Amino acid sequence: MVNIRLSKEANEIAERLVETGKFENVITAAKFALAFALKNHFEEFDPITYTVPDSGGNNYNVGTVDSDGQLAALLRAIYPDTTTPYMYARSLMVFGLTKIGKRIEEEGMPSVSALCE
Amino acid sequence: MLQFTSLTVENFGPFKGSQTIDFTSEDGVTFIWGNNGRGKTTLLNIFRYALFGRFQNRRGADVDLAGMSNIEGRADGHYDFKVVLRMLNDGKRYELTRQYVVRAGIGVPSKNDDYEQKVYLKEDGSILPVEARDHILNLIMPQEVSRFFLFDGELLQEYEELLLEDTNVGETIKSSIEKILGVPVLTNGALDTHAASEDYKKEKTRIAQSNAQTQKIASHMVALEAEKKEHSEEFQRLSDELTGELEKRNKLEDESQQSEHVRSLLKSMETLESDIKEKKDRREEIITQIVAATKDAWRGLISSRVEILLVEIQTKLKYLEDKDNSQKIALHFLEDMQKAVDNKHCQLCDQGIDDGYIEKLRKRINDASTEFSGLTVDEKLQLQSLRMRKATLDAMKSSSKKEILELLESQLDSLNVQIDDSSRQHKAVREELERHGDIEELSKDTQVSIKALAQCLKKIDNLKEGCQQEKDKIKEVENALTTLEEKLNRASTDSDMIEAKRKVDLCEQINDIFERGIASYRDKLKMDVEKDATELFLQISNDPDYISLKINENYGLEMLHVTGAIVPLRSAGFEHVVALSLIGALHKNAPLRGPIIMDSPFGRLDPTHKSNITKTLPKMSEQIVLLAYTHEIDEQQARETLGMALKKEYRLTRYSSFYTEIEAQMN
Numbered sequence: 200m201v202n203i204r205l206s207k208e209a210n211e212i213a214e215r216l217v218e219t220g221k222f223e224n225v226i227t228a229a230k231f232a233l234a235f236a237l238k239n240h241f242e243e244f245d246p247i248t249y250t251v252p253d254s255g256g257n258n259y260n261v262g263t264v265d266s267d268g269q270l271a272a273l274l275r276a277i278y279p280d281t282t283t284p285y286m287y288a289r290s291l292m293v294f295g296l297t298k299i300g301k302r303i304e305e306e307g308m309p310s311v312s313a314l315c316e
Numbered sequence: 317m318l319q320f321t322s323l324t325v326e327n328f329g330p331f332k333g334s335q336t337i338d339f340t341s342e343d344g345v346t347f348i349w350g351n352n353g354r355g356k357t358t359l360l361n362i363f364r365y366a367l368f369g370r371f372q373n374r375r376g377a378d379v380d381l382a383g384m385s386n387i388e389g390r391a392d393g394h395y396d397f398k399v400v401l402r403m404l405n406d407g408k409r410y411e412l413t414r415q416y417v418v419r420a421g422i423g424v425p426s427k428n429d430d431y432e433q434k435v436y437l438k439e440d441g442s443i444l445p446v447e448a449r450d451h452i453l454n455l456i457m458p459q460e461v462s463r464f465f466l467f468d469g470e471l472l473q474e475y476e477e478l479l480l481e482d483t484n485v486g487e488t489i490k491s492s493i494e495k496i497l498g499v500p501v502l503t504n505g506a507l508d509t510h511a512a513s514e515d516y517k518k519e520k521t522r523i524a525q526s527n528a529q530t531q532k533i534a535s536h537m538v539a540l541e542a543e544k545k546e547h548s549e550e551f552q553r554l555s556d557e558l559t560g561e562l563e564k565r566n567k568l569e570d571e572s573q574q575s576e577h578v579r580s581l582l583k584s585m586e587t588l589e590s591d592i593k594e595k596k597d598r599r600e601e602i603i604t605q606i607v608a609a610t611k612d613a614w615r616g617l618i619s620s621r622v623e624i625l626l627v628e629i630q631t632k633l634k635y636l637e638d639k640d641n642s643q644k645i646a647l648h649f650l651e652d653m654q655k656a657v658d659n660k661h662c663q664l665c666d667q668g669i670d671d672g673y674i675e676k677l678r679k680r681i682n683d684a685s686t687e688f689s690g691l692t693v694d695e696k697l698q699l700q701s702l703r704m705r706k707a708t709l710d711a712m713k714s715s716s717k718k719e720i721l722e723l724l725e726s727q728l729d730s731l732n733v734q735i736d737d738s739s740r741q742h743k744a745v746r747e748e749l750e751r752h753g754d755i756e757e758l759s760k761d762t763q764v765s766i767k768a769l770a771q772c773l774k775k776i777d778n779l780k781e782g783c784q785q786e787k788d789k790i791k792e793v794e795n796a797l798t799t800l801e802e803k804l805n806r807a808s809t810d811s812d813m814i815e816a817k818r819k820v821d822l823c824e825q826i827n828d829i830f831e832r833g834i835a836s837y838r839d840k841l842k843m844d845v846e847k848d849a850t851e852l853f854l855q856i857s858n859d860p861d862y863i864s865l866k867i868n869e870n871y872g873l874e875m876l877h878v879t880g881a882i883v884p885l886r887s888a889g890f891e892h893v894v895a896l897s898l899i900g901a902l903h904k905n906a907p908l909r910g911p912i913i914m915d916s917p918f919g920r921l922d923p924t925h926k927s928n929i930t931k932t933l934p935k936m937s938e939q940i941v942l943l944a945y946t947h948e949i950d951e952q953q954a955r956e957t958l959g960m961a962l963k964k965e966y967r968l969t970r971y972s973s974f975y976t977e978i979e980a981q982m983n
Binding site: 220221222223227230231233234235237238241269272273275276277279310311312315316 | 603606607609610611613614615616617618620621625701704705708709712716717718719721722725
């Protein structure tokens, strides 16, 4: 996989996070959301069966997303059977951003530290 | 004695149309009642305008004429305005008319130049020529003494300046007091005799110059006289300039006070802008720190998950490694056992093994080989994978950014609130400033004002120094002249010189008599003023421990306590009482007699003082006109207190915001 393309909704949520001024760019926000999903929704998330709703979001080169390869190594360590860590990354990002988006809808924009709890 | 008989105002200020106040020809008090904004102060200023041709606002600045005419009148197309003041003075009837009419060709006036002023003074029905008009007006009411006839009760605290040394206001008031008391008649006489004396001295010097005995001394004296004249002229020039600068300073200080509020707003705005900038810079710093923290926050966020996975991996690893280790240990024992079977000899106990036991050992070796077979291929692969996963996950362990983000976000929120707050305040200050004018212009004007005042103060210091230097030089020259004069007198022997000396001596003696007379007159005047002011004061004051007033060199009045001590730091109320006592005493001792017109006469006085002043009014002057707001004093009580002394009452009645009607009240 050369590019990671988020869903339209996930991309919009990532952009809203960037608009708070607390995230450098969409990639940082998306990685944060990936970690958020792993921390809070690991059991419920099945990367094999999860389907990204669409590819309407922006395209991000994996070299930019994971310049040191640590993300792929992490996902392989967490999901040893995967041969497509970046597809898992994409799914986790979209899933995580969607969860954050729902929280924003319900409670308003939370602080980043509140998302770290 | 001057007495006003009526005042007619046409289309002036709030007074629409033509309205007349009739004053009685009898001695007594007229009350004109009116609430704030109804035109009381305008009426006072109308008297000033009628007598002196100037109209000033509360701050003492000249006003724009186009705005003087009545607003409703202007809407009806009437832009002219007029006052007619009718007076009696020393048996003669005067009618003074001052009016501003719009110049021909001007439709709607917008500036002072669009008006032309017309002034007429009739004496017993005949219009006087201009010079006679001005002369008569200056005689019956000189502007320099108008402060004792037309004044605002709320501004009486200026008389406190008489108690201070070397104040400009104090000097001005003192000069006015001496003028009303007639002192200038004498001082002018002294000046005239002094001038005559100087003329005779010059004549004497001229005679001495033509005499061989005294020529040298006389020439030297002529040179010194010329030098003295030069220094005197320079001193006069510097004094005049100093007077101008002192007036300028007062004006700038007044403007500064008025613009105090604007300056304060500008300063607030500046402070707020600086504060907002500082906070915004700090906010940017914090956001930069937050962005740096969120860049790696994902690592800290997954740490808990990593820990859980590591525990699982560790468990599996242990199982496989234990299994692997067990096989390695078993292999070692199995080798020894196989050797024992092969050699039919146990190395450990160094004994032979019989055949029956060998079979058992062979079976044992087979069973153990099965039991400790070690890791399968899959298990070996799994072990390798688990080790790699563990290494990766160990490397991913990272501390959470939660705490640092919490702190930074809290600081950010707090800063945002402060910035919003300051921005709101800044907006409010800006809006208020914009009501005063363009902010940049105001700022520039303020800077210019501050600079102008600083320059003016510096110039005043320089001029004072210059004046003192000139005075010192004049004194030096005068001393030299005195020495030469004595030398000249000793050297003079001819009859012309002796005659010239006699004339000079005579003039100087006359001058000396004048000076002593003036000093004696001043002392007597001060005593009389002190006595009369004390009498009035004791009738007004409600404090029995204040037993008299004591006059100083400048006609300032101190209050004396029964213990003999001067009352320090007297209240605004007593300042008012003392000032009224002084004014009353001046009226009693002045050769110039006239009415008193007082705006807000009761100021901040308590009811007792108000009542006492009301009782004392008829003693202050023959004709008193009071402009008071309703409830400034109880109207009914005032009527009862004054009794027959109350001659007329008027009320300034609001017909609309821009139209006041002067209504006579039936007594």
